[in-house]
Amino acid sequence: MKYSDLISGIFWLVIGLLFTIWSTHYQIGNLMRPGSGLLPLGLGILLILLSLIFLLGQAKKSFLENVKEPFFTKPGGWRKVAYAVLILILATFTFEKLGYLLTIFLLIVFLMLGAEFKSWKRIILAAFFTALGIYLVFVLLLEQPLPRGLLRY
Amino acid sequence: MDFISNLVLGFNVAFSATNLFFCFIGCLIGTLIGVLPGIGPVATISILLPGTFGMDPVASIILLCGVYYGAMYGGSTTSILVNIPGEAGSIITCLDGYQMARKGRAGPALGISAFGSFIGGTGSILGLMLMAPLLARLALKFGSPEYFALMVFGITMVTFLCMGSIIKGLMMAVAGLLISTIGQDPISGSTRFTLDRMTLMDGVGLVPVAMGVFGLGEILTNIEGVIKKDIFETKLKGLLPTLKDWADSKWPIVRGTLIGFFLGILPGSGTVIPTFISYAVEKRLSRHPEKFGTGVIEGVAAPETANNAATGGSLVTLLSLGIPANVVMAVLLGGFIIHGIQPGPLLITKHPSLFWGTIASMYIGNGMLLVLNLPLIGIWVKLLKIPYNILFPLILLFCFIGVYTLNNNIYEILIMIIFGVFGYLMRKFGFEGAPFMLAMVLGPMMEINFRQSLLFGDPFTFFKRPISATLLIFSLFLLITPLISTIARKRKQLEQLED
Numbered sequence: 198m199k200y201s202d203l204i205s206g207i208f209w210l211v212i213g214l215l216f217t218i219w220s221t222h223y224q225i226g227n228l229m230r231p232g233s234g235l236l237p238l239g240l241g242i243l244l245i246l247l248s249l250i251f252l253l254g255q256a257k258k259s260f261l262e263n264v265k266e267p268f269f270t271k272p273g274g275w276r277k278v279a280y281a282v283l284i285l286i287l288a289t290f291t292f293e294k295l296g297y298l299l300t301i302f303l304l305i306v307f308l309m310l311g312a313e314f315k316s317w318k319r320i321i322l323a324a325f326f327t328a329l330g331i332y333l334v335f336v337l338l339l340e341q342p343l344p345r346g347l348l349r350y
Numbered sequence: 351m352d353f354i355s356n357l358v359l360g361f362n363v364a365f366s367a368t369n370l371f372f373c374f375i376g377c378l379i380g381t382l383i384g385v386l387p388g389i390g391p392v393a394t395i396s397i398l399l400p401g402t403f404g405m406d407p408v409a410s411i412i413l414l415c416g417v418y419y420g421a422m423y424g425g426s427t428t429s430i431l432v433n434i435p436g437e438a439g440s441i442i443t444c445l446d447g448y449q450m451a452r453k454g455r456a457g458p459a460l461g462i463s464a465f466g467s468f469i470g471g472t473g474s475i476l477g478l479m480l481m482a483p484l485l486a487r488l489a490l491k492f493g494s495p496e497y498f499a500l501m502v503f504g505i506t507m508v509t510f511l512c513m514g515s516i517i518k519g520l521m522m523a524v525a526g527l528l529i530s531t532i533g534q535d536p537i538s539g540s541t542r543f544t545l546d547r548m549t550l551m552d553g554v555g556l557v558p559v560a561m562g563v564f565g566l567g568e569i570l571t572n573i574e575g576v577i578k579k580d581i582f583e584t585k586l587k588g589l590l591p592t593l594k595d596w597a598d599s600k601w602p603i604v605r606g607t608l609i610g611f612f613l614g615i616l617p618g619s620g621t622v623i624p625t626f627i628s629y630a631v632e633k634r635l636s637r638h639p640e641k642f643g644t645g646v647i648e649g650v651a652a653p654e655t656a657n658n659a660a661t662g663g664s665l666v667t668l669l670s671l672g673i674p675a676n677v678v679m680a681v682l683l684g685g686f687i688i689h690g691i692q693p694g695p696l697l698i699t700k701h702p703s704l705f706w707g708t709i710a711s712m713y714i715g716n717g718m719l720l721v722l723n724l725p726l727i728g729i730w731v732k733l734l735k736i737p738y739n740i741l742f743p744l745i746l747l748f749c750f751i752g753v754y755t756l757n758n759n760i761y762e763i764l765i766m767i768i769f770g771v772f773g774y775l776m777r778k779f780g781f782e783g784a785p786f787m788l789a790m791v792l793g794p795m796m797e798i799n800f801r802q803s804l805l806f807g808d809p810f811t812f813f814k815r816p817i818s819a820t821l822l823i824f825s826l827f828l829l830i831t832p833l834i835s836t837i838a839r840k841r842k843q844l845e846q847l848e849d
Binding site for chain 1: 401517524525531570754764774781804807
């Protein structure tokens with residue numbers, strides 16, 4: 198069995214168990230008078246069954262083949278992904294406090310740094326013009342209420 | 351006569367200055383994202399959705415449809431010139447398109463794909479125009495059990511047509527249905543699985559999830575192993591295909607239109623499967639099948655026609671039954687709902703200007719794309735030279751701002767990020783997003799119809815009504831077929847071993 202299949206099988210098994218147990222907190226009813234928990238309960242059980250079938254099917258394969266392939270296409274590639282996700286999460290929580298202009302500026306700066314841009318001049322210019330573009334399109338043209346935060350615009 | 355007067359109404363609507371403008375913008379954005387790898391129509395339509403909120407409903411649907419079929423035109427450019435499909439519907443075009451470019455015939459390849467797209471696109475609109483009203487009339491006779499069965503059939507088809515394993519597809523579909531139960535119970539109004547969070551009271555939003563799984567998830571996959579683009583430096587000249595090219599491509603284009611349209615109607619087939627099937631059909635019918643993959647024009651004409659024809663086909667079930675046939679249609683359904691329009695059998699009679707206006711705009715849009723695409727290919731090629739590490743921060747930013755403007759809620763951005771990571775891991779673990787997304791969209795409708803059917807007092811009602819019984823049996827058949835073929839294959843292997 199591939200290691201990744203084992204992990205994903207167990208993941209869905211746990212999700213199935215979670216929803217199955219959780220659904221029992223709601224009214225289940227019966228097939229003539231279904232309550233709000235009936236469908237999630239049925240789906241949870243179905244997911245458990247499917248995960249078990251999947252895991253068993255993969256376990257059988259292990260006798261036939263033992264596949265070893267790299268999980269990440271590039272060594273260290275996951276670091277770039279984790280970095281981008283972290284920057285996005287930070288931007289989400291600072292968005293309303295710092296305001297859209299500052300957050301967008303910093304978001305672009307950090308993402309471009311992560312994308313291995315060396316020239317600071319380019320990074321600052323790109324971040325500035327992106328923030329300006331967002332202001333022109335979303336605030337002036339589409340009149341979207343973006344959070345202003347620290348700055349007045 | 352009704353038909354002609356409806357079409358005249360449609361063209362009157364579509365030719366208004368605003369609608370023409372939005373049709374043009376939609377086509378332009380569509381071509382742009384079609385050209386750019388790493389962002390497809392699902393993410394783009396999701397990003398644009400909040401922006402269309404203040405717009406006239408007809409104009410916004412015209413714009414969003416334009417993005418969809420525009421992307422099919424643009425997708426071919428990257429496949430032919432860079433050997434990277436700009437859009438999933440153009441994967442197969444790489445095989446012969448890129449080889450044609452290497453032989454110095456990039457011009458005719460791009461030309462025939464634009465003409466084929468136009469013919470396939472307009473042909474499928476004709477089909478849509480004829481079939482949607484017929485299907486809508488039939489659907490008026492549908493009750494809850496039929497609708498439920500139809501949705502089960504749709505989800506089963508998506509998992510059946512998955513590129514990977516069916517069991518994985520089924521797991522994703524069930525997971526999508528489970529996510530759709532978060533929020534208010536559509537019948538009793540009580541809340542489920544919300545963790546007392548206000549954001550989850552209305553359920554997990556379609557747009558943040560779609561943008562996460564298809565937008566952010568795709569970008570994260572791409573930044574892990576940055577896309578290397580090797581643009582084929584060739585002077586583009588002679589975009590018009592020669593007479594021999596036309597003679598070789600005319601039947602592939604006709605067949606591509608039919609295959610694309612009819613497969614597009616089938617729930618779950620999207621725009622990718624019709625391209626693979628039309629390519630396979632051409633290869634089988636060809637007098638020189640061994641030349642496929644070395645740069646034959648039929649290998650470009652057939653799939654490029656089929657993916658555009660599929661766009662018209664996939665609109666049939668959305669506009670006549672209210673059931674999205676693929677993920678793009680699921681997001682488009684969100685566009686209808688934002689404007690308080692429920693697609694379904696009554697759409698054509700209740701909102702004739704919307705239905706016929708959209709159809710007429712698609713004719714105009716396809717014409718615009720043909721005129722736009724050929725002269726602008728030079729600009730699209732220049733765009734392709736923009737490195738991905740400049741593009742992805744901008745795409746991420748658009749996703750970020752787009753989700754926020756939906757409800758001005760930062761927690762929806764967080765939902766997008768969570769589903770983005772989910773989408774990234776899903777790709778890594780070999781799961782597909784389409785069954786998940788479609789099931790999530792259909793979930794609430796399915797639950798309402800399921801529970802209303804049960805309220806008739808007979809749990810077997812689904813099997814007692816002919817239409818729902820047929821659809822459910824067919825779904826079961828689809829699920830069992832691969833199992834039977836696996837068992838048969840295993841038995842054969844065993845027999846061979848024993849021999």
